[in-house]
Structure formats: structure tokens, C-alpha cells
Amino acid sequence: xxxxxxTPKFQVLxxxxxxxxxxxxxxxxxxxxxxxxxxxxxxxxxYYSASEGTTDKGEVPNGYNVSRLNKREFSLRxxxxxxxxxxxxxxxxxxxxxxxxQFFGPGxxxxxx
Amino acid sequence: xxxxxLHLPTLSVQEGDNSIINCAYSNSASDYFIWYKQESGKGPxxxxxxxxxxxxxxxxxxxxxxxxxxxxxxxxxxATQPGDSAVYFCAENLWIQGAQKLVFxxxxxxxxxx
Numbered sequence: 001x002x003x004x005x006x007t008p009k010f011q012v013l014x015x016x017x018x019x020x021x022x023x024x025x026x027x028x029x030x031x032x033x034x035x036x037x038x039x040x041x042x043x044x045x046x047y048y049s050a051s052e053g054t055t056d057k058g059e060v061p062n063g064y065n066v067s068r069l070n071k072r073e074f075s076l077r078x079x080x081x082x083x084x085x086x087x088x089x090x091x092x093x094x095x096x097x098x099x100x101x102q103f104f105g106p107g108x109x110x111x112x113x
Numbered sequence: 114x115x116x117x118x119l120h121l122p123t124l125s126v127q128e129g130d131n132s133i134i135n136c137a138y139s140n141s142a143s144d145y146f147i148w149y150k151q152e153s154g155k156g157p158x159x160x161x162x163x164x165x166x167x168x169x170x171x172x173x174x175x176x177x178x179x180x181x182x183x184x185x186x187x188x189x190x191x192a193t194q195p196g197d198s199a200v201y202f203c204a205e206n207l208w209i210q211g212a213q214k215l216v217f218x219x220x221x222x223x224x225x226x227x
Contacts, residue, residue, distance in 0.1 A: 042217030
């Protein structure tokens with residue numbers, strides 16, 4: 001099993017450009033999450049999907065949209081990138097329900113110039 | 114909002130010594146906590162968790178202690194090895210609107226000296 005995979009690994013954008021970060025998991029997990037991690041900081045939740053067909057805002061959703069394409073895939077879109085969105089983005093998944101381990105992908109390092 | 118915080122941003126220990134990483138949390142209703150290890154360039158990796166009905170849990174070379182009275186938890190790593198060098202995060206797990214939400218602390222960078 002590959003676990004949680006993310007593409008791309010690195011990306012450089014100019015201010016105002018758009019892009020979509022892809023995430024897929026092969027563990028048949030119900031819940032999926034997008035986090036961002038700024039230098040020297042912990043992870044902050046952007047959006048999550050408790051189950052296929054549902055999405056909800058996390059702590060820092062402004063400037064982002066998400067799509068739960070199917071049970072396996074959860075994408076994060078930046079419609080008009082800003083320098084403040086320069087960060088490392090992590091996708092995670094879990095079975096759902098209470099007290100379950102979240103499994104994280106390797107991250108996408110995004111720089112917005 | 115409530116947050117999880119760490120006492121020290123960096124910790125250096127000698128190889129073979131024990132390491133103790135501390136974490137304070139502020140949400141008294143929190144009932145589940147997780148420690149993650151993050152190596153450079155990688156995503157966080159689960160180390161150990163503890164529920165609020167416990168005050169101690171042991172894994173392989175790691176022990177987590179939970180003190181609900183003072184809202185504090187710690188991660189103890191025994192006989193620290195070079196491979197333990199990483200940033201360690203505690204996370205508070207909140208159950209909101211049908212999903213778990215992890216609230217991460219800032220992290221402590223553990224450096225192992227040979």
C-alpha cells in the first residue's frame with residue numbers, strides 16, 4: 001500500500017495564478033484532511049471531509065476550496081494564489097469516528113512569488 | 114480559540130540519554146492526545162496516543178504521561194538514538210461536527226549529540 005500520496009511535491013506560482021493540489025489514499029479511509037504548515041509552526045487545518053460527499057471548513061479556509069472527488073481522492077484548490085499561501089501542505093486520512101490515528105502524506109512545498 | 118502549546122522549542126540530548134518533551138493544553142474537555150514525530154522533509158508520523166481516562170501509556174522506548182489536573186502531557190524517549198532527531202508535536206484531538214480535528218502545538222526540535 002502506498003498510504004497517502006500527494007502531487008506535486010514542489011510548486012512555484014506567481015501571485016494570482018491558480019492550481020490544484022492532489023491527494024489520494026489507498027487505505028479505504030472515510031475521512032480526509034488538508035493542513036498547512038508554516039516555518040517553525042505546527043499544522044493548521046484548512047478543510048476536511050468527514051465522509052465521501054461532505055466537506056467542511058477548518059481553522060484557516062480562506063483562499064482555498066476543496067473537492068472530495070471520491071472516497072480515495074481529496075483535492076485542494078487555490079483560485080488566486082497569494083504570497084501568504086507559501087507553505088507546506090499536508091493531506092491526511094483516517095477511518096473516521098472517535099480517536100483514530102491520522103496518516104499523513106509527504107507534503108507539497110508551495111512557494112508563491 | 115483554545116490551543117496546545119509546548120514549553121521549549123529546542124532540546125539537545127546526548128545519545129543514549131533519556132529525552133523528555135513537554136506539552137501544555139488548554140481545553141479541559143479534550144479527551145484524546147497524540148504525539149507525532151516529523152523528520153525533515155516528511156509528513157508527521159504517529160508515535161503514541163493517550164486517552165483522558167489514562168495517566169500513562171507505554172510504547173517501544175516511548176512513554177506518554179498525562180496530568181489532567183494541570184493540563185500537561187509529556188513524551189519520554191528512552192535511550193535516545195540518532196534516528197530520534199526530529200520535530201515532535203503534541204496534538205489535541207477535538208471531535209467536532211462528525212469529524213476529528215487535530216490542534217497541533219508549535220513543536221519541539223530534538224537534536225541528538227553523539
